Amino acid sequence: MRILLPVLAVASLGACGGGGDGGGPDIQTRVAGIKVFKATGSLQCSGGGLSLTALQEQLAAANVQVRSAECGTDGQPMPAVCGAPDGKIGIFEIAVADDAAAATAGFKPLSTLPGAKTIPCS
Numbered sequence: 426m427r428i429l430l431p432v433l434a435v436a437s438l439g440a441c442g443g444g445g446d447g448g449g450p451d452i453q454t455r456v457a458g459i460k461v462f463k464a465t466g467s468l469q470c471s472g473g474g475l476s477l478t479a480l481q482e483q484l485a486a487a488n489v490q491v492r493s494a495e496c497g498t499d500g501q502p503m504p505a506v507c508g509a510p511d512g513k514i515g516i517f518e519i520a521v522a523d524d525a526a527a528a529t530a531g532f533k534p535l536s537t538l539p540g541a542k543t544i545p546c547s
Contacts, residue, residue: 457521458492460535461528462514464499470507477546480515487530492518496547500540516543 463483467474481491499512516535519527524534535541 458518459521459524460516460518461524461532462497462499462516462535462538462541463532464510465513465515467511467513468507469505469509469511472511474513475515477515481517483530484517484519484527484532487526489519489523489526489530492520494518495543496545497541497543499538500542501538513544514538514541516541 463480465474465476465480477494477496481494484491495516497514497516499514501512503509503512517527517532
């Protein structure tokens with residue numbers, strides 16, 4: 426009995442594999458997402474810049490499907506000076522496979538901005 430129980434446990438784990446070659450990318454590759462960002466170009470005191478919708482349209486023009494969109498700040502310290510950038514960014518979740526197309530459109534991985542934060546869109 427002492428030997429039979431471990432053998433059964435190991436045998437049952439073998440049935441859990443997911444190795445098969447389903448003929449295409451595995452489920453992780455198909456559903457994995459990455460967050461990218463781009464500065465809105467807005468300035469302190471005067472605002473302006475691109476809206477989240479306008480940035481999303483840039484991704485659409487590059488044939489990149491957006492899964493989610495948020496407003497954010499880059500988290501970088503900057504002097505409080507009218508006319509200087511305000512650090513606002515658009516943050517988008519896209520498929521990992523679309524990363525190169527997003528980069529061509531000027532979007533960068535959010536992981537390059539460790540201090541970035543989401544904020545309410547105004």
